[in-house]
Amino acid sequence: MEKFVNTMYDAITQGMEKEFPERVAFRYYTEETDTVTTVLFKELAQDVRRTVTCLQSTIPDVKGKKICLLSKNSYEYVVNTFGAIMAGCVLVPMNQRKSWEEMSHELELVEPAAILTDGEDYGNKAQLEAAYGGLLRPMDGFRSYEPAAELHPIGHDDLMVLMFTSGTTGLSKGVMMSERNLFSAGHVLWAISAQLADKIDLTKPLPGHYMVLPMFHLGAFIDLFSTTVMGWPLNLGSDIRNFYRDIQKMPSQIMSVVPMIMNALHKDVMRGHRDRLGNLWVPIGSSAMFDPQVLLDMAHNGMFVIQCYGATETCAAGIINFAQDEKHIGAVGQGSAYMDYKIEPDGELCMRGDCVMMGYYKDPEGTAEVIDKDGWVHTGDLARVDEDGYYYIIGRKKNLIILDSGENISPEELEGMVEKCPAVQECxxxxxxxxxxxxxxxxxxxxxxxxxxxxxxxxxxxxxKRIGVVEFSETPLPRNATGKLVRK
Structure with missing residues (x-):
């Protein structure tokens, strides 16, 4: 779309059904038949309307009810995401691979009206069926219903999405997001499309965006939202292990990555295997902790590297870096006109804007610890800003090691130095x-x-700052669902 709309209703009724109905919305590969399925936006819109009918027919007084999604990435996941929202439900994407202890905590907190699953066992199927068997529904249940004539979205400032933080310590928190929050984040991230629009031939088919990060991950969720709202195609991957197959079957130019994936792409490029990546030329990073040398190497080898810094509490919006030069490529970028920024005396980065979450679900005390009375989100990240307005993340405030001498040590800084040793895989x-x-x-x-x-x-x-003890692990270090080190 020429401009970023402000509601999901307009995205469907104006964008998908009127402005670009014949454009490709999604592609996905089916291994059993060795085929790539292509879905047009008009077909997606019809399936969303079928989901609205399905939910309204099977759940009494569905508006405002919580609908949980427990599944790997799939086209059905996408349809249910938009369908639940257009039925006026509260969407709750969940990590299907969490332990039962974590999952049951989240389900008890949410009190869902339905749990949509793909039927696979991710290690907790028996417990899930025993505790919530009456609420389990198949992901593809919408297919047997007729499209709804009317859509019934909730209010712009009502709770629309409840997404759990990835959490590196303790139990995750439910982040409440309204439509205003999510679409305000979209305005911040619209800058990415504006940059890419200057670099592509818009008379040709729009570039495919390959998505393999799980959709319960906020970065992937925002990708889904912003890409479909703009009318660009998404190529759906269900498992990173199939990456090379997928990008051959579904040529992709853009891909959102976490450091683990970026490092794998970097190895291919530096070993002279750039051709394995096909047409991929825009890796979009969703982390503050990329190795600047890795990014610079990618830029020098024909990639246009974009970095996005944000938090679940700001609906992934925050700071974007388009710089490809050695001086600034290690930054997280420059601020957006849609947000305010400040660095506290202790070095903590704070952000403010309409994209800031409504709060943590059923946790006003936790909310008050993160959002102050003036609306500033305290990110917990330590930052600095240079003379050109580029922000750099130094480390996490809560991770600081405070020595008896009173000196503060950022573990991330030292980890970055140790990781320069070629023998180190993780530290x-x-x-x-x-x-x-x-x-x-x-x-x-x-x-x-x-x-x-x-x-x-x-x-x-x-x-x-000197490291006094070196220990070794026989196994990879524990990480959470988004690839962050679990610090205990």
Whole structure:
């Protein structure tokens, strides 16, 4: 669309059904038949309307009820996402691979009217059926219904989506988002489309956006929202292990990535295997902690690297970096005109705007800890800003190691230095006893190489930052659903 609309109702009735009904909305690969299915926007809109009929027919007084989605990425997931919203429900995307302890906590908090699943067992199917069997519905249940003549969205400022934080410590929190929040975030992220529109031939088919991050991940959820609202095609991947197959079957130019995926792409490029990536040329990063050298290497090899910094509490909106130069590529970017920014005296970055969440679900105390009385979201990230207005994330406030001397150590800073050792696959810096320590995952035969590297590195940093203990893990370090290290 030429401008970013402000409601999901307009996105469907004006965009999908009137402005670009014949454009490709989605492609997805079916392994059993070795075929790629193409769905047009007009077909997507009809399936969304079928979902509205399905929900209204099977759930009494459905408006305002919570509808949970437990499934891998699929076209049916997309349809139910928009269908639940257009039926006036509260959409609750959930991580289907969580432990039963975590999942049951979230379900008890939400009290869903229905749980839509793909029927697969992700390790908790028996417990789910025993506790919520009467609420389980198939993801493809909409197909047998007629399209609804009318859509019934909730109010612009009512609760529309309830999404759980990824959480690296403790139980996750439910982040409440209104339509205003999500579409305000869309206005911030619209800058990405504006940048890309200047670099592509708009007389040709629009570039495909490959999506393999799970849709319960906010970055992927916002991709889904913004891409479909703009009328651009999404190529759906269900498993990163099928990445190379997928981009051959569904040529893609754009892809949202986390550091783990970016590093894998980087290895291909640096080993001379750029051709394996097909037409991919725009990796969009959704993390503040990318290695600047990795990004620079990608830029020097024909990629246009974009970084997006945000939080679940700001509906993924925040700061975007389009810089490709060595000076600024390590930043998270410059601020948006749609948001306000400030850095507190202790270095914490705060943001404010219409994209800020309504609050944490049933947790006013937790909300007050994150959003102050003036509407500022305290991100918990430590930042600095340079003379050109570029923001840099230094580390996490809660991760700071405070020494007996009163000095503050950012573990992320030291992790970035240790990871420059080629033998290091993963590492985490933490307090071990009374010393700064690092736990490293690497091949056993490379452990002495790592020790020597850390010893040499210690000579280049102030005494209080020196790593005093090096330990090794025989297995990869624990990470959450979005690939962040779990710090305990």
């Amino acid at each position: 985490i810096v933490k307090e071990l006893g009374k010393k700064i320590g690092v736990v490293v995952y690497c091949e056993k035969e490379h452990q002495q190489t790592v020790r020597d590297f850390v010893a040499q590195m210690n000579r280049t940093v102030p005494l209080y």
